[in-house]
Amino acid sequence: xxxxxxxxxxxxxxxxxxxxxxxxxxxxxxxxxxxxxxxxxxxxxxxxxxxxxxxxxxxxxxxxxxxxxxxxxxxxxxxxxxxxxxxxxxxxxxxxxxxxxxxxx
Numbered sequence: 497x498x499x500x501x502x503x504x505x506x507x508x509x510x511x512x513x514x515x516x517x518x519x520x521x522x523x524x525x526x527x528x529x530x531x532x533x534x535x536x537x538x539x540x541x542x543x544x545x546x547x548x549x550x551x552x553x554x555x556x557x558x559x560x561x562x563x564x565x566x567x568x569x570x571x572x573x574x575x576x577x578x579x580x581x582x583x584x585x586x587x588x589x590x591x592x593x594x595x596x597x598x599x600x601x
Contacts, residue, residue: 523564530560551595558588 541547569577
């Protein structure tokens with residue numbers, strides 16, 4: 497392998513690492529954006545509209561978190577992502593069920 501091939505391979509590897517870092521940061525910013533919007537909408541519903549059934553926002557939040565954990569587990573096979581997937585899926589099921597029950601009352 498000559499010098500140019502080694503440099504090209506190094507650039508490709510560094511580019512992949514940078515791309516992975518950007519995607520991870522994008523997921524983090526997206527997650528915090530969803531949290532912020534859900535909390536804002538919950539506050540508006542509770543304070544200004546008097547709506548007490550805000551489980552729909554929790555369901556959205558936990559569905560988003562579940563999808564991130566499931567994807568991370570599938571790609572890495574790390575146990576912590578599996579546990580996060582299960583916990584968030586259960587919380588999503590609880591929030592959705594609570595929302596439906598309260599909506600039908």
